[in-house]
Amino acid sequence: MNSPGPVLSQHSHMLVKQRHELAEWFGFETRNKYEILAASGQSLGFAAEQGKGILGLMMRQILGHWRSFELHFYTPDRQEFMRASHPFRWYFQELIVQDGQGRGLGRVVKRFSILSKRFALYDALGNVIMEVSSPIWKIWTFPFMRQGKLAAVVKKKWTGLLREAFTDKDTFSIEIEDPTLSEDLRRLLLAAALYVDIMYFEKKANS
Structure with a gap:
């Protein structure tokens, strides 16, 4: 049984918009916050990186996407329906995803590659269920x-030259091509979309 939250199987196209904070205009990396929308503009929920005080602030500036962090996902009425945690490691980085009740x-998992961006999605039993291999160009x-x-x-x-240069205000679309994907797999895809943003489009990660 799926935990409470948006029924993603009702949507073949979703948008994830990162919320902008003023400090990002000055190169200061802040906690990631996202709004999750249906193609119609209907709000499906929010996601936010959890703060860890001064130490977390420093690690965000210094380590970028290598840092440990947690993303919490909420319905529009602020009920948590999913959580994703990223342990610190230099290689074979991964995002571990659970529903709001702690079920895996x-x-x-980010795979090693030089000329492409490679990920693998594993189900709760450890089986590879999806793979991503996107050339660097x-x-x-x-x-x-x-x-x-x-x-x-x-x-x-694309959000415009000025925003791309000075902030992390990214917008991602998630387009479902296979209508048979389960609710759990769609939630895993949603978490993967935010992970892509943190891994490849944070300013500190790229610098």
Whole structure:
């Protein structure tokens, strides 16, 4: 049984918009906050990186996406429906995803690659259920393949030169190509979209 939260299987197209904070205009990395929307503009929820005091603030500036962090996902009425944790490690980084009741949904694992961006999605039993391999020249497109077929695509949207240069205010679309994807897998995809943003588009991560 799925935990309370938005029914993602009702939506074949979703948007994830990062919320802007003034400090980012000055190169100061702040906690990531996102709004999750249906294609119609309906709010499906929010996600926010949890603060860890002064130490967390320092690690965010110094370590970028290598830091440990947690993302919490909420419905529009502020009920938590999913949580994702990222332990600190230099290699084989991963995002561990659970529903709001602590039930494991799976993991998003970054694989080693030089000329492409590679991820694998694992279910709660440790089986690979999707893979991403996107060449470095397609910097904003992440195709999720399932058994050799396109299951979903995560794409970063252009937000304008000034915003791209000075802030982390990113917008991503999640396009579901396989209508048979389960609710758990769609939630794992949602977490993966935010992970893509943190891994590749945080200013500190790229510098």
